[in-house]
Amino acid sequence: MDECAHGASGVDLRLDRAHSARIYDYFLGGRTNFAADREAAAKVLGVFPAAQLAARVNREFMHRATRALARAGTRQWLDIGTGIPTSPNLHEVAQEVAPEARVVYTDNDPIVLAHAAALLRSHPEGRTAYVQADVTDPAAVLSAPELLGTLDLSRPVVLSLNALLHFVDDERGGGAHAVVEHFKRALPPGSVLAVTHATADFAPEALAEVTAIYRAAGTPVRLRDRAEFARFFDGWELLEPGITLSHRWRPDDPRDVAAVSAAEASCYAAVARKP
Numbered sequence: 001m002d003e004c005a006h007g008a009s010g011v012d013l014r015l016d017r018a019h020s021a022r023i024y025d026y027f028l029g030g031r032t033n034f035a036a037d038r039e040a041a042a043k044v045l046g047v048f049p050a051a052q053l054a055a056r057v058n059r060e061f062m063h064r065a066t067r068a069l070a071r072a073g074t075r076q077w078l079d080i081g082t083g084i085p086t087s088p089n090l091h092e093v094a095q096e097v098a099p100e101a102r103v104v105y106t107d108n109d110p111i112v113l114a115h116a117a118a119l120l121r122s123h124p125e126g127r128t129a130y131v132q133a134d135v136t137d138p139a140a141v142l143s144a145p146e147l148l149g150t151l152d153l154s155r156p157v158v159l160s161l162n163a164l165l166h167f168v169d170d171e172r173g174g175g176a177h178a179v180v181e182h183f184k185r186a187l188p189p190g191s192v193l194a195v196t197h198a199t200a201d202f203a204p205e206a207l208a209e210v211t212a213i214y215r216a217a218g219t220p221v222r223l224r225d226r227a228e229f230a231r232f233f234d235g236w237e238l239l240e241p242g243i244t245l246s247h248r249w250r251p252d253d254p255r256d257v258a259a260v261s262a263a264e265a266s267c268y269a270a271v272a273r274k275p
């Protein structure tokens, strides 16, 4: 395998295997994907032709939510399941509103780490950091020196879990809900939880096939229905418009809502504040 297949950290990036972060990068029109990823992506598109659209509207939710929260005064973000950098990244959106914004990115994948340099180009007034960790180990994330050197955990933080939790099953770390509860308990009042999550509620057969393709590629997927998604926000106050689909959360243009069906998006989104 060549040098680039091992990344800067020397970890084998397994370019011969399809990988969820690189499949998603392909759907977003990125260049950090390889033949095996494109092959899996083609299979997904064969059963769910809206996959690229769904990826785009998921990403755009992150842009709108980040902008709205920055405008409302939030200055700190913890983004877990960051993915391969895709411009604009979260800190670029936040720092456009508030240059002093601080963002900690976390992913468990060496592929993302290999590309993390783009996430660390902060505005000089703000700061960004990268933590290589698994969301199912919240204590490790919250005690990472890079995080503690960047965020003030006595002040409100936005916990951004965008298109991440459907990769967390109900066993690891006590299950996805227990993992999220751990973070919610650790963050101070005024903190915000912003989540998107794939669902089979609107296109069950297609999403079952998508799940099978990811599983065959070595990535288990656990889709959740509306009630299971809603439980992530228990005890926190949902911000307007409450639980909705990714493209319907405060759209910039109402025409964006009509242009995408629920089945095409197949992804819930919501933002809530800790009382």
Ligand SMILES: C[S@@+](CC[C@H](N)C(=O)[O-])C[C@H]1O[C@@H](n2cnc3c(N)ncnc32)[C@H](O)[C@@H]1O
Pocket (backbone or CB within 6 Å): 020, 021, 024, 058, 059, 062, 080, 081, 082, 083, 084, 106, 107, 108, 109, 112, 133, 134, 135, 136, 161, 162, 163, 164, 167, 168
């Ligand atoms: C579909 S991408 C989402 C990227 C970005 N958040 C977005 O919405 O545009 C999901 C990311 O979650 C990461 N991921 C999956 N399971 C994880 C885990 N247990 N801990 C941390 N990151 C994880 C993957 O490596 C991938 O980069």
